[in-house]
Amino acid sequence: MLRFEHSIAIFVCIIANVFCALNSVEEDVGTGKYVIEGRVFPADDQDLSTWQVDTRIHVNGGEYIGFIKDDGSFTIYNVPTGSYVVEIVNPDYMYEPIRVEINSKGKYRARKVNYIQTSQVIQVPYPLRMKAITKFRYFQMREQWRLTDFLFNPMVIMMVLPLLLIMILPKMMNDPETKEDLKQISNMAKMSELPEMSEMFTSLFSGGAATKANVKAKQIKKRQ
Structure with missing residues (x-):
């Protein structure tokens, strides 16, 4: 009997969370607010114990800040229509920034950031999938005698x-x-x-x- 009541309580909580999520999405759409979603993939040799804590998601240089979950996914809420540069900030690894454009109809378009040739458009899939490019080198190796x-x-x-x-x-x-x-x-x-x-x-x-x-x-x- 106790197990049955416990399962019912869990089921009710799940339904309540689903309704709350749907209501929040409807409110966001109605007010012109959207979300930016994606996933960050760590490097092969990256320390996973501190990776989640050290990694941040910056939108437009810190105008919006997000955090990653255990599986590497992230969500930035309450973002109005416009063009945004999504950057992954990590002290050890460098990630390629991506520009996300949201129009008034709620359609998304993601493309690579190119500050030299601004007219060049290279689209990437959305939701975002961001991988590490290279590792930062803060110190230069001392040259050996040859x-x-x-x-x-x-x-x-x-x-x-x-x-x-x-x-x-x-x-x-x-x-x-x-x-x-x-x-x-x-x-x-x-x-x-x-x-x-x-x-x-x-x-x-x-x-x-x-x-x-x-x-x-x-x-x-x-x-x-």
């Missing part, structure tokens, strides 16, 4: 290269093949310095014609 850092140091390179040239160049000069190559290069350089035959002929002919013209001009002046 042999390559020493070898590629500019001062070391300036000291080592002349020594290598001093050691390698004499051996290269003693090689007969390299000597022949150097001779060919020097001969080519000499040939390039010599004037071409066409230039020589043009200079000769132009010079001869100029001297003849000068002689004729002098003879005409003497006759006068």
